[in-house]
Amino acid sequence: MSDSPIAISANTAWYVWNFRRPLIRTLRERGYRIVILAPRDPYAEKLVQEGAEFWDIPMEAKGKNPLRELGLLFRYWDAYRKIRPLAALHYTIKPDLYGSIAARFLHIPVINNVTGLGTVFEKGGPLEILVRILYRFAFAKAQRIFFQNQDDYRLFIDHGLVRKAQTDILPGSGVDIQRFVPEEFPPIKTDEPFIFLFVGRLLKAKGVEDLIAAAPLVREKHPNATIVLLGKRDDRDPTSADPKLLDRGIGEKLVEYGGIVDDVKPWLTKAHCVVLPSYYREGIPRSLLEAAAMGKPLIAADSVGTREPVINGENGFLCESRNPKDLAEKMIAMIELPPEKLREMGAASRRLAENRFDERIVLDKYIQNLEVLAPLPPPTD
Structure with a gap:
């Protein structure tokens, strides 16, 4: 040495x-x-x-x-x-x-x-x-x-x-494409939850408030839609998502909060889609790269950094940043895709991870x- x-x-x-x-x-x-x-x-x-x-x-x-x-x-x-x-x-x-x-x-x-x-x-x-x-x-x-x-x-x-x-x-x-590998895609049935996963700090600029605002629009049409938030919550941070809005969203079961986890793989395995409506000016979010490597369709803001791992319509959808209505429309569109198209999007994510990331x-x-x-x-x- x-x-x-x-x-x-x-x-x-x-x-x-x-x-x-x-x-x-x-x-x-x-x-x-x-x-x-x-x-x-x-x-x-x-x-x-x-x-x-x-x-x-x-x-x-x-x-x-x-x-x-x-x-x-x-x-x-x-x-x-x-x-x-x-x-x-x-x-x-x-x-x-x-x-x-x-x-x-x-x-x-x-x-x-x-x-x-x-x-x-x-x-x-x-x-x-x-x-x-x-x-x-x-x-x-x-x-x-x-x-x-x-x-x-x-x-x-x-x-x-x-x-x-x-x-x-x-x-x-x-992303470590040897560690993050696709597993069996979760069941896609109308009577079972369709799980959207958000991974990141619970900041306003990460789009958390937009995701909570989009949730009732999605749930109105698809009551089984489930939105899970993973990441650090710090209510003392002035840049964090509104604590009252977070508490209301969790209390009304618009979103579920899984806290901070050291191993995100089990959560990714259960998810049908990973969503990140961030306008934070990211580098390229690791959460999207890990999701892509595990063969997940993506929804991300058409914003700096977040747009990089998403080919719109091929491995996911890009949504307008700071626009809960457009975000909800993309989430609904994802739920309504035929199962084979969802799996094709996941496979396209994996290829992108292997070839570019x-x-x-x-x-x-x-x-x-x-x-x-x-x-x-x-x-x-």
Whole structure:
């Protein structure tokens, strides 16, 4: 194992555990030592058990206090000064920004991954201007910048935030097509539930409120339609779906809430369709990729990131974002498809996952770049 590590940083240890474990394993198999930089949470110890080292970097994912942001920049600088990584791999907004700036000061090669831009680029105003300035400065010396969809790539190129020579486009985070495989499609009978599954944080911008608003329109025509929500609910977060609306939707059995789960496969197996009416400006949602790999038809908003794994009419339907009526119409159309057409859509999803979204594509791109930017030193006798 090399004495010089690869640093991997994101805004939560949970993110690294759930989305970057295959990369950690691949890099360790090749002889790299891995140091994870993220705020400590219950997944930090799991990463250590995986063979990585963990460096606690407290950060507020949505904080905007300038002094605290400067403090985060200093923490990155101090950590990288001590770790001296061969290269720094950044994910999520604040590591992309402050980790890159700190690495720039210390002449450490950087590979950034724009995993999504949230809502800041949708609102305009002074904050968006400031964020663009930060991105332009932070990314100026980055050796490689990966984007997960064409929309984010075009935005950064068109506004001069990056140079084309720095960039490449990945198929999201990819999906393990060996682990997520189709199982027997659930029964399609008029007297049994038709299950729609939503997987994601229960945020307003993820379309949760639209899904609850669409539910009675769907149930009016198809009383056996069942909508299941999986994911983190945080009523203290001002960007979360309205807690009263959620409670009413659950209480009136418009939706069911399954909470947070570590293994989504059993839930996907039971679902007839996975739905994500998000307008959050996603990278490419992993929930849609896992569903596609398991051969599920998809309904997603025709929005940045969410539209990428859906070929409208072939493996699912695209709906208008922030439009519960259109969402309900697509859900009804899905229920009313002949069983053989549903299965054909599921098979088309699987083919798409195999051909475009296999995580090996992502891992190979990282290896190719690291072989140039951070080659392992030759072994010493």
